[in-house]
Amino acid sequence: MTLMAQAQHFAGPPHWTWYIVPYFFLAGLSGGCYALATLLRLRGERWDEPAARLGYYAAFATFVPCPVLLTLDLTQPLRFWHMLWNTTPGAQGFNFRYWSPMSVGSWALVAFGLFVTVTFVEVLVRDQVVRRPLALRAVRPLDGTLGKLWILVGALLATFIAGYTGVLLAVSNQPVWSDTWTLGGLFLASALSGSAALLLLLTRYRAEARPSAGAFDIAERLFTLLELVLLVLFALTLASAGTFDEAFGFPWVLLWLLALGGLVPGLRGLFTARLAVTPEGAVVAQSARAVVAMPALVLVGVLALRAAVILSAQF
Amino acid sequence: MAEITPGKAYGFFTDTSVCIGCKACEVACKEWNQLEGNQPTFLDGYDNTGSLDGQNWRYVQLIDNVPDETMGVGQGKAWLMMSDVCKHCQHASCMDVCPTGAIIRTEFDTVYIQPDVCNGCRNCISACPYNVIGVDENRNVAQKCTLCYDRLQGGMEPACAKACPTQSIQFGELSELRARADKRLGDLHAQGVGEARLYGHDQEVYGGLNAFFLLMDEPRAYRLPDAADAVLPRRNNPGSWLTGAATAVLGLLAGLIALRRRGQPPRETPAGADAGEEAGEA
Numbered sequence: 001m002t003l004m005a006q007a008q009h010f011a012g013p014p015h016w017t018w019y020i021v022p023y024f025f026l027a028g029l030s031g032g033c034y035a036l037a038t039l040l041r042l043r044g045e046r047w048d049e050p051a052a053r054l055g056y057y058a059a060f061a062t063f064v065p066c067p068v069l070l071t072l073d074l075t076q077p078l079r080f081w082h083m084l085w086n087t088t089p090g091a092q093g094f095n096f097r098y099w100s101p102m103s104v105g106s107w108a109l110v111a112f113g114l115f116v117t118v119t120f121v122e123v124l125v126r127d128q129v130v131r132r133p134l135a136l137r138a139v140r141p142l143d144g145t146l147g148k149l150w151i152l153v154g155a156l157l158a159t160f161i162a163g164y165t166g167v168l169l170a171v172s173n174q175p176v177w178s179d180t181w182t183l184g185g186l187f188l189a190s191a192l193s194g195s196a197a198l199l200l201l202l203t204r205y206r207a208e209a210r211p212s213a214g215a216f217d218i219a220e221r222l223f224t225l226l227e228l229v230l231l232v233l234f235a236l237t238l239a240s241a242g243t244f245d246e247a248f249g250f251p252w253v254l255l256w257l258l259a260l261g262g263l264v265p266g267l268r269g270l271f272t273a274r275l276a277v278t279p280e281g282a283v284v285a286q287s288a289r290a291v292v293a294m295p296a297l298v299l300v301g302v303l304a305l306r307a308a309v310i311l312s313a314q315f
Numbered sequence: 316m317a318e319i320t321p322g323k324a325y326g327f328f329t330d331t332s333v334c335i336g337c338k339a340c341e342v343a344c345k346e347w348n349q350l351e352g353n354q355p356t357f358l359d360g361y362d363n364t365g366s367l368d369g370q371n372w373r374y375v376q377l378i379d380n381v382p383d384e385t386m387g388v389g390q391g392k393a394w395l396m397m398s399d400v401c402k403h404c405q406h407a408s409c410m411d412v413c414p415t416g417a418i419i420r421t422e423f424d425t426v427y428i429q430p431d432v433c434n435g436c437r438n439c440i441s442a443c444p445y446n447v448i449g450v451d452e453n454r455n456v457a458q459k460c461t462l463c464y465d466r467l468q469g470g471m472e473p474a475c476a477k478a479c480p481t482q483s484i485q486f487g488e489l490s491e492l493r494a495r496a497d498k499r500l501g502d503l504h505a506q507g508v509g510e511a512r513l514y515g516h517d518q519e520v521y522g523g524l525n526a527f528f529l530l531m532d533e534p535r536a537y538r539l540p541d542a543a544d545a546v547l548p549r550r551n552n553p554g555s556w557l558t559g560a561a562t563a564v565l566g567l568l569a570g571l572i573a574l575r576r577r578g579q580p581p582r583e584t585p586a587g588a589d590a591g592e593e594a595g596e597a
Binding site: 169 | 366368408411412413414415416417419429431432433434435436437438440441442443444445446448449450455456457535538539540541544546548549551552554555556557558559561562563565566567569570571572573574
């Protein structure tokens with residue numbers, strides 16, 4: 001499908017594959033979970049705190065593999081620190097290139113790593129999983145305004161981590177990736193819907209977080225709507241550049257079907273249920289199968305979306 | 316060969332009208348730079364190199380351009396041959412995205428990947444519009460033509476230009492090469508070869524290419540983007556970041572909508588409620 005003159009692409013593929021696809025997936029979930037947890041803690045009710053803590057646990061768990069995957073993807077893994085420090089003779093110093101999303105993303109990942117780790121320790125202490133006096137003293141400064149400021153800055157970094165991967169792809173000369181301005185937003189929206197689905201799934205295994213399940217359910221529907229809009233814009237921009245077929249042709253169409261399948265639970269919810277959890281109403285208790293299957297479908301869709309975008313441009 | 320002086324701009328003028336496809340440049344490049352090369356493969360036509368990459372820093376494109384119908388004598392276009400190489404762009408896409416600072420501009424105004432600084436992220440490969448850069452599997456870093464940086468430092472011209480038997484590859488100071496190219500183009504046009512054209516000699520493409528070409532067909536026939544498509548990766552920064560930021564704002568609004576109202580913990584209703592009840596209650 002071509003709406004305008006086809007963009008000329010002669011760039012070769014960077015072969016970002018089996019480490020990068022899961023990295024994009026996990027970084028999106030980590031950023032999304034942290035951002036949602038912060039929203040719950042700062043704007044939610046008192047009884048949303050267990051769900052917020054669940055979000056911080058999930059953010060940390062999904063974050064841990066990220067630096068490992070990125071490092072393994074380098075052809076010189078032991079030089080991972082060259083992302084931050086320029087070793088050019090005569091020009092040694094910090095590397096920060098604001099025009100290169102990979103450079104900015106490297107710093108953001110380090111900073112977010114600090115925030116997600118400290119917050120993880122904080123919730124461990126608050127949940128009394130860690131009871132050491134040293135740990136208690138260490139998290140005490142996070143009790144008041146400083147704590148709110150800390151998670152707010154962390155949430156900004158988290159949002160960045162969830163979406164910058166799309167911008168990183170766009171700032172290239174690859175077909176598909178460089179033909180659209182939507183990837184940053186698309187990956188962010190997809191990360192948010194995936195994170196809401198993951199947290200909805202996890203509330204099943206943490207009873208005290210269940211009162212917040214309705215909020216995750218509604219958030220997931222709205223994020224899905226946002227993702228759908230961006231997905232349409234993504235397809236339109238590719239069609240105008242003449243690379244629609246490259247992105248959506250066989251075999252990638254199979255991945256796109258999975259990605260679209262991931263939108264179904266959220267879109268179905270938009271049409272079949274109210275967009276509020278009212279005091280009079282409630283979250284409808286669903287069968288165990290539905291509770292697990294629907295979020296799982298969304299998460300598979302989030303992964304498939306990234307795989308389709310990343311792989312279709314390179315093969 | 317005039318003296319090579321640091322501080323002056325050097326490059327290649329590759330005149331494809333006299334290239335005979337002998338691949339002496341490929342061999343000389345591999346010899347001097349100790350590149351093992353890839354396993355030869357049988358590709359289209361006489362090509363067994365395939366593309367520029369970490370092992371092939373010069374690549375003679377042999378483009379089958381034989382017309383379907385019989386042509387007159389002396390067309391000279393049945394095969395397009397071009398010794399391709401890194402263009403050493405003035406506005407280099409690879410430098411634009413490199414996060415480590417491994418890619419630098421040398422004292423000879425060429426673009427050079429420092430092998431001991433590169434960590435192999437391959438962002439430069441995704442950015443190079445000419446498919447020039449590849450991973451050298453022996454050193455595990457991104458590599459490409461250095462314009463024989465070490466030979467220039469020793470006052471010697473690059474190996475490929477030295478080996479070229481037809482002077483299709485000419486090395487020299489950039490201003491001198493451009494003057495030579497203009498004269499050659501004028502001669503060809505005077506001889507009636509109207510399809511001859513220069514690519515990269517002026518600022519239209521990436522601010523000018525230090526390795527520029529005289530072509531016998533449109534740039535795209537040689538897998539070279541024309542001026543309209545010769546764009547830097549950073550062009551996508553503003554639009555992509557703005558879309559991300561707008562999505563973040565809308566995401567925040569969506570989150571706030573999801574959290575609105577709830578004075579007390581919502582209770583669960585029994586499973587199996589019909590769609591009508593669900594719509595009303597949830």
